[in-house]
Amino acid sequence: MNLKVNGARRQFDGDPEMPLLWYLRDEIHLTGTKYGCGQGFCGACTVHVNGSALRSCQQSMESVADKEIITIEGLSETASHPVQQAWKHANVPQCGYCQGGQIMRAAALLQKNPHPSDADIDSAMKFNICRCGTYQRIREAIKAVAAGAQAVEAKK
Numbered sequence: 001m002n003l004k005v006n007g008a009r010r011q012f013d014g015d016p017e018m019p020l021l022w023y024l025r026d027e028i029h030l031t032g033t034k035y036g037c038g039q040g041f042c043g044a045c046t047v048h049v050n051g052s053a054l055r056s057c058q059q060s061m062e063s064v065a066d067k068e069i070i071t072i073e074g075l076s077e078t079a080s081h082p083v084q085q086a087w088k089h090a091n092v093p094q095c096g097y098c099q100g101g102q103i104m105r106a107a108a109l110l111q112k113n114p115h116p117s118d119a120d121i122d123s124a125m126k127f128n129i130c131r132c133g134t135y136q137r138i139r140e141a142i143k144a145v146a147a148g149a150q151a152v153e154a155k156k
């Protein structure tokens with residue numbers, strides 16, 4: 001099967017039932033996508049599949065055939081994506097383990113809804129677990145990106 005990961009075309013001829021997370025981490029060594037629970041509960045393994053934030057531990061290789069995968073490494077080459085910048089300015093991470101997944105989830109939210117309400121943010125982010133409790137700063141960072149987007153739009 002074929003797939004595209006962070007813009008590069010790849011071929012895979014292994015077990016079609018293997019989770020995408022295994023492929024990303026163990027076969028092509030993109031270890032920014034984290035293994036947390038392995039059961040779809042924590043969100044640490046979140047990546048974009050054709051633009052939607054999905055849990056890579058719950059996606060079989062077969063299910064992502066011919067699809068475009070973006071991992072945290074592919075969000076931007078220089079960590080310059082607005083969400084990454086906002087995370088940095090708000091000092092969001094503590095241990096950092098969950099944050100790749102949080103950023104990917106937030107980036108997908110803002111891509112689809114550039115001005116999310118508090119309820120939209122809560123709804124989108126509530127299943128991405130942070131054991132360090134950075135939820136308040138995550139929300140502030142998402143709002144900062146939304147405000148930045150509004151500022152750019154206002155200047156147009």
Ligand code: FES
Nearest residue numbers: 036037038043057
């Ligand atoms: S590792 Fe995939 S949801 Fe926890």
Ligand code: FES
Nearest residue numbers: 095096130131132
């Ligand atoms: S920053 Fe430690 S788990 Fe979220």
